[in-house]
Structure formats: structure tokens, C-alpha cells
Amino acid sequence: MQKQSSFKGKQLSGTLYLVPTPIGNLQDMTYRAVETLRTVELIASEDTRNTQKLLNHFEITTSQKSLHEHNFKERVPELVTLLEQGKNIAQVSDAGMPSISDPGHELVVACIKANIPVVSLPGPTAGLTALIASGLSPQPNYFYGFLPRKKNEQAKELTTLKNEEATLIFYESPHRLKQTVKTISEVFGNRQAVVCRELTKVHEEYLRGTLAELTDYLSENPIKGECCLMVAGFDGLEATPITPSELTLKQQVQALVTEGIKPNAAIKTVAQNNQIKKQVVYKAYHEIEAPAE
Template identity: 70%
Template sequence: MKKQQSFKGVKEVGTLYLVPTPIGNLEDMTFRSVKTLQEVAVIASEDTRNTQKLLNHFEIQTPQKSLHEHNFQERIPQLLGILKAGQSIAQVSDAGMPSISDPGHELVCACIAEDIPVVALPGPTAGLTALIASGLAPQPNLFYGFLPRKKNEQLKELTALLPETATMIFYESPHRIGETIKHMATVFGGERGAVICRELTKLHEEYLRGTLTELAAYLTEQPIKGECCLLVAGNPNPAELMTPPIQAEVSVKEQVDALIASGLKPNAAIKEVAQRLSRKKQDIYGEYHGL
């Protein structure tokens, strides 16, 4: 067990401050965040070029060091050296909270292991900001972040989420969100409520509220741009054994794999798909195994 008292006692080491940055509107930067960035010795940034624009806006002169997924292994020992020397560091991502679908977690863990205080400042986070205005149940909620990109992996992950009763929060690229929503309709059912929030806090902020089927149809006709947050209502009937509805474009293999991921044994999954499609079990078996 370890006990951290963030603001009491004399400390011989510095403090790692986790500082949120605006997700769009610069006016969302707090006074405390600006003051912290001014007072620390170094700012550890996901992208120093992006952060420099923020620093210039608030006339902050503190030097930066990059810290991202490609250099954290060599950078963390350097940052720990600064902290052990008694100087404090602020960590920022490009937008929102460090560690939430952004780099940062590794440095937090390294500091905790070395008994270096870690202090998080409150501030902007896209998922919860979108949630409270979505109209979906705000609690309980499940923050997932980005789903796998590959179709089969995504279907498998969504099938595992099928019993989830909490409102689910996802991040998704505008280029992939249409296909992702189609996959959700396949697994969750097209009548499940969902909300797309794009360009949060920016001039073109927009909420699209409807069923998964309605949103999929809308995106087919009107592709969207900008950063997206996707919220999906939880399962209203978790006690029922729900079998994901299957769309024609989903292959036999994908249908069987989805059922296996939900807990069925391969032979039982093949039998179930055969019954759904009114085909012989032997034919489905052969198609699934590529015979």
C-alpha cells in the first residue's frame, strides 16, 4: 500500500501535474491550468508543435519536452530525473485529459513506482461533455474509447459488449464512423438509441440523435467531418439472451465468429447460423472452414 498526500508535508521531489487542455474552445482553459503550466520546470507534451500554439496564446514561456507513444521509453527516465531533482513537470496531450485515449499512462505509473506525487487537474474531456448533453442516461456509463479497426475484431468486441447496460462512450474517426455504426446495428440491433457528437465546443458543434439504423442511413447520405464522439444506449434487456440480428452483408464466417465470441461453442454457433439462414448445417460448416 502507498499513501499520497498531494499538498501536505515537505517534499524532496517534484510533482507530476496532469493538465487538461481545451478540446476546441480555448476559453475552456482554467486559471489553475494556466498557472500550473507557467510555474512548472518542464511541460511534457504529446506534440510540442500543437502545444506551442496553446502556450503562445496564453503567453507561457515554459520549455517543452515531447512525450508520446514512440519515445516514452527513453523519455521517462529523463523526466523522472527532473522530478527527483525537486522540479515539477506538467503533462499535456493535444486535447483533453492526458491518458484518456492519449499518451500519459506510462509516466503516471513510473512516478507512482518512485513515490513521486501525481496530481490531476480537472478540465475538459470530450466523452463526459458529450454524455451530459446527449439525452442518454448519464449514469452508469462506460468509457470505451476507440474500437479495433478491423471488422472481425470490432464485431467480436461489440458482441462482448452486448450485455452492457450502461451508456457506452466511444471515440471514432469520421472516416470510419459510418461502418462502425452499421456493425453496432448488426450486433446491438438497429433500434438501439445512439448519439453522434462532432466538433465538440467548436463553431460547428453538432449532435445527431436517433437509432443506430437512423444514424447509419443519415451517414450514408451525408458523410460527416471533424472529431466525433459516439454514445450508445445500454442494453435495456440484459437478462434476455439476445441474439445479434444479422445483416445480409455479414459473411457466414463473421456470423459464426460473433456467436462464438458471445460464448457459444463452434458447432452450436454453426447450427444457429444454419437455422437462421435456413440452410443445411453441413453447408455452413464447409463454408466456415473453407472446405
């Protein structure tokens, strides 16, 4: 049992402030966040170069130390020592809330263990910001973050989430988004889903539809920018997974090519699966129109 009084009572140590930073639009930086970064003795940053741009914009001169996934084992003890000496430290990630899909949680745990106050400031977080405009049910919601990269590991993890009734929130890189949506559709069936990209930026965009519709769209329209993917929760009815026959011939070939199969072999496989001539699939994949009669 531990009790923390964040702003009352005397304390010998400093305080660790968890300060959110904008996820795109710099106007989302709060007055309190700016003032905190100005008044602490040190800022622990995921990437000091990225954070320096933010500090320059708001004319903040506080010094920084890096804290990321490659140096946290050495850096956390250093920062805890400074806090125990009475110095106040702010922790920031490159964008959004610290520790959410970003490094920093280890410092929080170390501070709690050392009875150093940890104070979290409210601010931007991509998952909930996108969720409330998605049109999907905001309550309950289940934030997952990034799924495993390998398809078999991803499918295994998704199987554990298949019957989750809450709206699911994932982060994904744009070059992996198409395959991730396809894998989710294969495991979950054809649910409603929303992709939000470039949140708070000038190119902010929402793609709303079924998983099948999103798979089809992303196959023809690669997208760029930071992505948040939200998928409707399980409604109690067993959905029918999307089968290859629900995709166009070209999409079926593209899916196999993405998995590392050579185009000619993929065309042959799709032809066999659909019980049609290989030439038909070849023309569909290469978008060769039949000659006019």
C-alpha cells in the same frame, strides 16, 4: 499500500501535474491550468508543435519536451530523473485529459512507483461533456474509447460489450464512423445512439436516433471532425439485429463495397440475397430512375 499527500508535508521530489487542455474552445482553459503551465519547470507534451500554439495564446514561456507513443520508453526515465531532482513537470496531451486515449499513462505509473506525487487538474474531457447533452442515461456510463480498426476484431470486442447496461462511450474518426455504427448495429441490434462531432467548436453538432437511422444518415451524409459516439446500454431485452433487408438496396451494395467487394459483384450478391433481378439493384445503386409510362 501507498499514501500520497498532494499538498501537505515536505517532499524532496518535484510533482507531476496532469493538466487538461481545451478540446476545441480555448476559453475552456482554466485559470489553474494556465498558472500551472506557467510555474512548472517543464511541460511534457504529446506534440510540442500543437502545444506551442496553446502556450503562445496564453503567453506561457515554459519549455517543452515531447512525450508520445513513439518515445515514451526513453523519455519516461528522463522525466522521472528530473522530478526526483526536485523539478515540477506538467503533462499535457493535444486535447482534453492526459492519458485518456492519449499517451502518458506510463509516466504516471513510473512516478507512483518512485513515490513522486501525481496531481490531476480537472478540466475538459470529450466523453462526459458529450454524454450529459446526449439525452442518453448518464449513469452508469462505460467509457471505452477507440474500438479496434478491423471489422472482425471490432465485432469480437463489441460482443463482449453487448450486455453491458451502462451507456457506452466510444471515440471514432470521421472516415471510420459509418462502418463502426453499422457494425455496432449488427452486434447490438437497433438501439438508441448519439453522435456528437466538433464538440465545443463552432460546428458542434449532435445526431440523435436509432443505430439504423444513423447508419442510413451517415451513408448519405459523410461527416467531418472529431467524433464521440454514445450507445444506449442493454435494457434486458434481446434486440433483433439489423438485417440487410432493413437497409435500402443501395446501402446493401455500399456495405459490401466498403468491405472490398467490387461493385458489380456486390450488386449480384444483393440481388441474390433479396431474390430480385440484378438490373433492379443496379438501377438502385446508380440511382437510375425508371422511364415514365
